Amino acid sequence: MLKDADSVKDLGKMSSVLEDYSPIQIGTSGVLGKRQFTVVGRIQLRYPAGMWNEWYLLFDDGVTSWLGDSSGMYTITAEFKIDPRAATELPVFEHLQPGQNFPINGALYTAAEIRTADCIGGQGELPFKVGEGYQAKVADFRRGTEFITLDYSDSPRPVVYTGLAVTLESMKCQLLRDDDTIQRAAGRYRGKLDALDCPSCGSGIKYIPGVTATLVCPACHAQIDAASPKAAVLAAGERVAAVPMTIELGATAKINNQDFTIIGMMRRADDEGTQWNEYLMYGTRAGFSWLVETDEGWSGANVMADWPVEYSPGAPTVTVDRSQFSRLYDYGSVVTFAAGAFNWRVAAGDRTRVQEFAAGQIRLAAETTEQEMTWSRSTPVPADQLKAWFGDKFKGRVGPAAAKGGKRRYRDTAKYIIWFMLAINAIPLLMNFSGTWFLSLLGAAAIYLPAWFMDNEDKS
Structure with a gap:
């Protein structure tokens, strides 16, 4: 979710990250596709509703990416070189609203999350120096299984990242922290x-x-x-x-x-x-x-x-x-x-x-x-x-008591309709019972049987 600033040659280092329960650590390795990577750094970000980690990955071929780590959900993002003409059409950060569609690189994507977060710590090797007061302005977009991140941290014209959801198992991660290591560092078991x-x-x-x-x-x-x-x-x-x-x-x-x-x-x-x-x-x-x-x-x-x-x-x-x-x-x-x-x-x-x-x-x-x-x-x-x-x-x-609340709701409604129908037809029934009872019974069946069928469909 953050920039990959390859143009920044001076690797910054930070310390004093907040100890957390992530199983990932500096030195964790894994495989994405057929490419091996190693975790070489991370930064932590906090926004009003929570906090997440961004782990900096270095692949064996020299390419870098970010591994987002939030509440046990993991995503890998890498910069996407968008056509300069299409870049001018990207939305303005202040105009973004969740649930709205925006055209990005020729397709409509739905805005999923718009965040302004403060960097609260980091460690290891990073592609840029992050000082006190650094803010990340990012927006995530979804389209089916695809998602795109626009990073507005350094400029009104965002950097575009494409990403995919992953699991630690799918990446065959090694050198993860085990429960005992996490417990010793954080004081409790995750x-x-x-x-x-x-x-x-x-x-x-x-x-x-x-x-x-x-x-x-x-x-x-x-x-x-x-x-x-x-x-x-x-x-x-x-x-x-x-x-x-x-x-x-x-x-x-x-x-x-x-x-x-x-x-x-x-x-x-x-x-x-x-x-x-x-x-x-x-x-x-x-x-x-x-x-x-x-x-x-x-x-x-x-x-x-x-x-x-x-x-x-x-x-x-x-x-x-x-x-x-x-x-x-x-x-x-x-x-x-x-x-x-x-x-x-x-x-x-x-x-x-x-x-x-x-x-x-x-x-x-x-x-x-x-x-x-x-x-x-x-x-x-x-x-x-x-x-x-x-x-x-x-x-x-x-059992039956639970079914009363919702599993018989169509039949209960049908009963009220039938009683109402009988009430308004009470006089015709009394005056000509032999001629109207069959039609009334047929009408009641036409109301009740579909309700019975729908309630049984709900149970299946």
Whole structure:
């Protein structure tokens, strides 16, 4: 996400990086395609909602790149030599808005993230000197599986980088830090549930060291910086009514042979006041995912790496993986309650614009704030399955009781329609029962049977 300034010959060196939980270190090696690389330097950057590392890579052929490292997500970017005529058409940083399309090198890309970040430290060999007060101004764009970064750090005319998402396994990384090395340096094991006392009220807060940037105290709702060496209060909490949690913070489950822990929960409301709960899960190998609890039931959601290729704001449909999804809803949402740990800064009052699309039981959601846009994919999860995963830590209804909330919603609606129909036809029925009962029965069947079919489709 940062410049590759080959023209800067003086290699700068910095120190005093913030100790973190990244498994990468100076000297880590790997392979991208058939080219071997070595990590020779890094810088750390912080923005209002979190922090990330940029590792400087030197390939055996002398080419350099950057490896972005944020919350266990990794991307490699390299400078792309764009046609000078096309460079004049690149967007102005101040005009960028998440969710809007911009032409870059002959194709439309969707603005995903616009950040101004401060460099807070660095180490090893770097292609430029970074002094106090250095800021990075970067914008990420997505198109299907492609993404582009525009770096405005040094000039209104940006440097263009193309990138791809990677994993440490896919790059066959060696000389990574193991858990014991990280524990000795940072004081705790990465990914293991820990606790600290809230600096504001003293209450205990469970969190996952090294992967959570912000804590929200369940007792006093203070926002706490969990990315610094010493936990510090970012903002005093507002007094809000406690929200009962269907899954307890700290609850663990083994899902698809991977261990997950519930680390955070927030309650959101839409423009009409409808509310729902979202539970943030973390797995050491799987990263972050969500369990969403609504009046219709439960669903599991994951952030998407593959975006719609031809997305445009307000479009009635989007296509992902050759499947077409139709627009369902477009609404604003606000966080009304938050507690636990999150990998970004969250607080009551945070607002997001949400667009939902559906194809069968699969739903896509595009969520847009002033700084970023994300896409997620969700599928239904039966309450019985959640009970099997989390045991006594799951307090929700299961079996027929759980189905009442959402699994019979079409049949329940059909019953209300049928009763209303019978009520307005009560007099004709009494006056000529033998001639009207069959038509009434036929009408009721025409309403109820499709509802029964749709409810059973939702279960499958």
